[in-house]
Amino acid sequence: MAYPNEAAPSGQHPAPLPADSEPTGSGPEAHGPRLASVVVFVHDLDASADFYQELLKMEVTVRTATAALLVGRSGFQVYIRAVGPHAAHPVGHVGAQYVIWTADSPADFQRCERVLRARSDQVDTRHGEGFTVIEGRDPSGLPVLVAYPGPEEAARLEIISRIYV
Incomplete structure (x- = not known):
């Protein structure tokens, strides 16, 4: 199994690279x-x-x-x-659907949760293996997701259920 050249944070494992992709150097170009x-x-x-x-x-x-x-x-x-005000945003069509942001710290995650709860009537929290995701809506009703910790600190070993809903 291949891993990026960088060391994972203490106690964490980096996400594996696809089998056909090996790092090819040590500069920024090695990561794409x-x-x-x-x-x-x-x-x-x-x-x-x-x-x-x-x-x-x-x-x-x-x-x-x-x-x-x-x-x-x-x-x-x-x-x-x-x-x-009347433009549609069809979910389930081809193209990017969501952006998942990563909070900087537990305190930043709590701040994001407060903002989403104050500004959104639809807020949901999900817990994954080693991480938490909160989802709210922006003023246009678009889903906004914030996770903590980020994938650098907690490798994603599952696909969150939101991707299938």
Whole structure:
């Protein structure tokens, strides 16, 4: 079984790499591309920008009449694009369905839970093997999931039930 070149946090096991993928060096290119941005289409730009700013602790760096760019401390970006109050979001169609965020700490996870409970009428908590996921809704009704700890600290050994619902 192949593992990434980096050591796992103490007491944890890294997730195995697929059998046909071996690390090919020690530089950043050895790990392949990483996710840098997410684009979210929303009903109300102001409400959504406020929500994601508070939940994800990001700053709005660019804003137009119909879009905003939020940037986090690590440089990760969330583009929010208003598409109107009646635009549909069909679940189960081809394409990305959910983004699962990882809280920085237990205290940050509790903060995210407070934000979701204060701003969402649908909040659910699930426990996996070694991690917890809370799910709420953004102002457009889109699912928002936050997990703790992240996959770097607790390898995912199961597929969460939300993927099948």
